[in-house]
Amino acid sequence: MKYFMIPSDKELDKYKEELVLPLLNYSIGFNVYFDKEEIINISKSRKVNVIINRLLHKEDIDSIKSVLDSLKDSVNLFFIEDLGLISMIDKDKIVLYQNHILNNYDAVNYFNSLGIKNVVINNDLTIDEIKEIDSKTSSNLFIFGINKNNIMYSRRKLISSYRDFKNDQSISDNNIIVEDISKKELIIKEEDKGTTIFTKEIFSINDYLDSFNNFNVIINFSNFTSEEKDIVLSNYSNKELNKMIKVNNYFLMNKIIYKLGVK
Amino acid sequence: MAEILAPAGDLERLKWALMYGADAVYIGGVNYSLRANANNFTIDELKEAVSFAHNLNKRVYVTVNMLFHNEDLENVDSYLKELSNIGIDAYIVSDISIIRRIKELNLKPEIHISTQESTVNREAALFFKRLGATRVVLGREASREDIIDIKEATNMELEVFIHGAMCTSYSGRCVLSNYVTLRDSNRGGCSQVCRFNFNLNGEDYQIASKDLSMVDFIDDLVKIGVTSFKIEGRMRSMYYIATVVNAYKSIVSASINNTLNDDLLRYYKKVLNRVSNRDNTPQFYDKMPGVNEQYYTGRQENSNQDFLAVIKDVNDDVITIEQRNNFKVGDEVEVFGPNTKPTIFKVTNMSDIDGNVRDVANHPEETLFIRTDAKYSVNDIIRRPIM
Numbered sequence: 076m077k078y079f080m081i082p083s084d085k086e087l088d089k090y091k092e093e094l095v096l097p098l099l100n101y102s103i104g105f106n107v108y109f110d111k112e113e114i115i116n117i118s119k120s121r122k123v124n125v126i127i128n129r130l131l132h133k134e135d136i137d138s139i140k141s142v143l144d145s146l147k148d149s150v151n152l153f154f155i156e157d158l159g160l161i162s163m164i165d166k167d168k169i170v171l172y173q174n175h176i177l178n179n180y181d182a183v184n185y186f187n188s189l190g191i192k193n194v195v196i197n198n199d200l201t202i203d204e205i206k207e208i209d210s211k212t213s214s215n216l217f218i219f220g221i222n223k224n225n226i227m228y229s230r231r232k233l234i235s236s237y238r239d240f241k242n243d244q245s246i247s248d249n250n251i252i253v254e255d256i257s258k259k260e261l262i263i264k265e266e267d268k269g270t271t272i273f274t275k276e277i278f279s280i281n282d283y284l285d286s287f288n289n290f291n292v293i294i295n296f297s298n299f300t301s302e303e304k305d306i307v308l309s310n311y312s313n314k315e316l317n318k319m320i321k322v323n324n325y326f327l328m329n330k331i332i333y334k335l336g337v338k
Numbered sequence: 339m340a341e342i343l344a345p346a347g348d349l350e351r352l353k354w355a356l357m358y359g360a361d362a363v364y365i366g367g368v369n370y371s372l373r374a375n376a377n378n379f380t381i382d383e384l385k386e387a388v389s390f391a392h393n394l395n396k397r398v399y400v401t402v403n404m405l406f407h408n409e410d411l412e413n414v415d416s417y418l419k420e421l422s423n424i425g426i427d428a429y430i431v432s433d434i435s436i437i438r439r440i441k442e443l444n445l446k447p448e449i450h451i452s453t454q455e456s457t458v459n460r461e462a463a464l465f466f467k468r469l470g471a472t473r474v475v476l477g478r479e480a481s482r483e484d485i486i487d488i489k490e491a492t493n494m495e496l497e498v499f500i501h502g503a504m505c506t507s508y509s510g511r512c513v514l515s516n517y518v519t520l521r522d523s524n525r526g527g528c529s530q531v532c533r534f535n536f537n538l539n540g541e542d543y544q545i546a547s548k549d550l551s552m553v554d555f556i557d558d559l560v561k562i563g564v565t566s567f568k569i570e571g572r573m574r575s576m577y578y579i580a581t582v583v584n585a586y587k588s589i590v591s592a593s594i595n596n597t598l599n600d601d602l603l604r605y606y607k608k609v610l611n612r613v614s615n616r617d618n619t620p621q622f623y624d625k626m627p628g629v630n631e632q633y634y635t636g637r638q639e640n641s642n643q644d645f646l647a648v649i650k651d652v653n654d655d656v657i658t659i660e661q662r663n664n665f666k667v668g669d670e671v672e673v674f675g676p677n678t679k680p681t682i683f684k685v686t687n688m689s690d691i692d693g694n695v696r697d698v699a700n701h702p703e704e705t706l707f708i709r710t711d712a713k714y715s716v717n718d719i720i721r722r723p724i725m
Contacts, residue, residue, distance in 0.1 A: 130477070130508055133487045136459045159461030175513055175524060176455070179406045181435035188438075199513050200407070207408045227532075228511040230479045231627050233545050237538070239629040252536040252543060257518050263538075263545075270545075274517065331522040 076290055078311065079124065079217070082107060083296035087117065089308060095124045095154060095293060101139060103129050104225055104264060104271035105297045111145050118149035126154040128172060129268060130230075139163070152193065154217075166190040170217055174225060175199060180211035187214045195293070198224060199326040202283055209287050220280040220292035221307060221316075223262065223299065224326070227272035234265035251275060262298050273298050276323035277307075281316045283327070340560055340590050343399070343497065344583045345572040347378070351579050352387050357676050357717060358580040359587030362397035363387070364430060366572065367421070370414065371401040372454065372526045381420060388425050397427040403452035405510065405524040406433045415439055422446050430475065432510065432524075437469050448472045450497065454524070456508040458484050460491035467494055475568065478504055478550060479622045486562055495565040500552040501582055501610065502570025504621060506532035506545050506632075546633040551618035553607055556586070557593045577645040577662070580719060581613045584674060605680075608724045612644055646671055647699065647706075647720040657708050659699075659720065666698040675718030682723055683712050 078092040083106040087094065096117070099108035109117070109125075117123050125146065131139065136159055143153075143163055153160070154170045161169060171177070171186060172195035183194050195217040196208055209216060238246045248265045252272075260275040277299070280292070294311055296304050303320055310316045344360035346352035352363050365387060366378045379387060384400065391398045400421050406414070414436065421429065422445040429447050431437055432454035440449055449471040456477035457463055463474045473495035476485065480498070489496055505512065512523055514531040521527035533546045550570070552559065559567065567590060569582050585606040592598035610618070619631050643663045651658035665671060667685050674680040688696045689707045699706055 130456055130479070130511075131459050131462075132479075132481065133459060133484045136461055157459070157462060158455075158457075158465045159459045159463075161465055162461050174511060176405055176432070176510055177434075178524070179408045179411060179433070179435055181411055181438070182406070182433055185434050185438040199516060204408055211408075224517075226513045226517050227507045229507045229545075230622065231506060231545075231547070231632070233506070233632070236627070236629045236632050237543060237634055240632075240634045241541075246539070250538055252538045254518050254531065255535040255537060259518055261536075272514065325517065329520060331516045331520055331525075332527060 076284065076287070076292060079291060079293045081105065081126065081222075081293065081295040081297060083299060083304060087121075090296075092294070093122050093124060093151075095126050095152075098125050098127050098142070100268075101127045101129050101131070101135060101142075103228065103266055103269055104273070105295075111142050114146060115149045122151050123149060124152040124154065124170075125150045126172070127160065128154070128156040128174070130228075131157045131159055154195065161191065167192075169193060170195060172217075174228070178204075180208045183208060183212045183214050183216075187212065193217065195219065196290075198222075198278055198280065199226075201330055202286075202327045205283075205327075206286060209289055215291070216287075216289050217291045217293055218280060219278070219295055220284070220290075221311060222278055222293070222295035223273040223275070223297070224278045225271055225273055226261070228269065229271075230269045232265055233263065233270040264298070274323060274325075276321050277303060278324060278326070279317050279320070279322045280324075280327070281311075281314060282324075339565055340594060341397075341566040342583060342587050342590060343566045343568045344579055345502075345569060345574065346387075346579070347572045347574070349379070349383050349387060349390075351574075351576045353390060354576040354580045354717075355583050356391055356394055356396050358583045359676065360396070360583045362399060362427070362566070363391065364399040364401055364568075364572075366401045366526075367417065370404055370406075370410070370417065372403050372452075372524075372528075381424070384421070384426070385424050392425065399428040399430050399450060400426045400447075401430045401452070402436055403430050403432045403454050404526050405454065406435060407525070410525070411435065415443060418445060419443060428473070434469075437466075437471070441470055450475060450495075453477055453499065454510040456510055457488075460488045463488050463492045463494055467492055473497055473565065475499075477508060479508060482555075482558070482562075482623055485559075485564065489563050496563075497566035497568050498552075498559060498564045499550060499570055500556065500559070500567045500586060501618070502550055502574075503616070504547040504550050506547050542635045544633050544635060547621070547627075548631055548633065549614060549616045549618040550621050551607075551610060551614075552620055552623060553586075553589065553603065553610060555620060555623055556589045557598055560590065560593045575645075577719065577721075578613055581609060581721075584676075585609050605724065612724060613642060615642065644722045644724075645719065646722065649673075649675075649714055649716055649718045649720065650705070652714060652716055655709055655711060657710060657714055659706050659708060661699045661701060661704045661706060664698065664700045665722075667696075670723055671720050672723040673712070673714055673718050673720050675715055678715055678718045680724070681712065683710055686710075 097105040170193040344355035515523040647659040
């Protein structure tokens with residue numbers, strides 16, 4: 076098992092594990108982004124991986140080719156959401172991260188047969204589902220093991236539009252919203268290319284790491300409070316971590332119903 | 339080819355969709371589709387659906403488009419084979435493991451990639467083409483430039499949503515329903531949390547999208563070479579489906595025949611606005627959505643009572659109707675149908691099955707008789723006038 080870290084600021088020395096850097100203009104939902112020059116510079120002193128988690132439109136596909144070309148010798152792995160990037164990156168360097176989409180071992184194995192041997196398994200599955208995938212594939216598996224779960228990604232500007240509707244320019248791009256009935260609190264975050272929503276509490280798979288054969292754990296510090304970040308930075312490999320922070324492992328524990336009347 | 343593709347939640351609605359101009363329908367089986375709580379089709383009903391459609395030289399696509407979890411994989415092979423044996427024309431799929439199975443089992447129906455994959459660029463479309471897909475249902479976030487580029491680069495069949503509800507998120511990239519209500523959005527159980535009410539800084543806040551309507555851009559899409567014009571709504575009523583299908587069939591046909599004009603568009607915009615329960619806009623096609631493409635606070639959905647009756651029989655100058663909403667002698671009503679252009683007539687008389695003269699049609703599904711000189715057909719629909 077290996078750890079990877081997505082930083083939430085640019086003081087990278089404090090992130091001791093291998094870095095996964097969100098690529099500027101092609102990623103969404105993070106606290107900090109890195110352009111190609113920064114990434115190339117950082118790669119001179121430590122191993123660097125890049126995440127590109129936006130769905131890409133024509134202008135993005137047109138422009139990203141040259142960015143990828145200039146990064147290919149500096150970057151170890153590319154974590155990609157958009158299947159269109161598969162034809163543009165050396166397959167050995169791809170970690171496929173189709174958030175919420177890749178949910179079963181058969182899909183993982185099929186991608187393996189297509190040459191995509193690194194995949195991120197969704198963390199909105201139950202622990203039993205994750206274990207079964209782990210046991211039925213030879214692919215190199217990754218999971219967002221400690222993070223605030225991204226539970227919605229929209230191309231819409233859901234805060235700007237609301238600001239215009241309310242005619243109130245003081246509303247921040249980054250807010251907590253509360254669903255009226257469940258009272259669940261969510262982080263909503265608008266950026267130039269869309270809006271993302273996250274759980275307010277931290278998801279942490281730390282309690283279960285011993286039960287996996289083959290998992291790489293990604294820690295995404297984006298959207299953490301400074302207190303949460305300090306605790307996780309100091310204790311991410313500590314088995315007692317989940318006692319030190321407020322953890323919500325809702326997805327791991329709950330089987331999600333998809334047809335009313337059927338369990 | 340410019341195909342009108344209609345949704346159908348059950349056999350009745352499938353027949354109305356095809357009768358009113360759909361060239362193809364998309365339907366779900368009892369399992370594996372993204373509308374788990376629609377009535378959906380049993381295997382016997384699927385057989386009847388395919389037989390009915392093929393007799394009209396029309397096509398049936400079956401959604402197997404949920405995102406499978408391990409437990410869902412167990413019996414899917416036999417289901418895929420059964421669909422192929424029935425003679426469906428295409429599977430609509432999202433999960434790559436289902437593509438693998440269709441190929442390995444050497445099944446005949448085409449593979450169409452569901453909008454759940456949110457395909458919005460040429461390279462992603464080409465990825466699916468290399469896997470054997472013949473058609474991509476584009477993400478509803480695709481702009482005009484995206485669609486042109488994908489068409490030119492791939493020469494695949496493109497299916498584009500032209501009317502109906504929108505997700506707030508990119509399709510597939512949302513588990514709000516899972517998190518808030520324990521219902522799986524990617525396995526057909528979406529509870530539409532994006533239409534729930536939230537609180538932001540002490541005030542009501544919503545992230546709900548208005549509906550999609552591409553009525554102003556149909557001509558453009560025809561010229562781009564879009565293959566299939568898709569209408570959303572497997573849970574919608576037969577009146578909604580017949581009305582929307584009829585409207586878009588008329589617009590697409592006029593576009594192809596070079597007879598599309600402002601009057602026709604204006605009329606059908608009114609028709610489409612009247613039948614919808616939410617406001618609509620072109621959303622991402624011509625610009626990025628802004629303040630006018632969303633709802634922000636609680637809204638009232640319109641209840642539509644335009645649907646007055648269906649013509650069940652025509653005998654000389656007497657039509658037999660089945661009532662659906664109240665109307666009375668003296669009212670002007672509009673009739674339209676598969677072969678009946680919208681026309682207005684005034685109801686001057688009405689009688690019931692016992693021969694009693696009636697002033698009002700106010701009993702649900704009651705059979706009534708109206709004498710008229712105008713020529714109508716069985717299965718024409720009577721509605722309140724749109725103009």
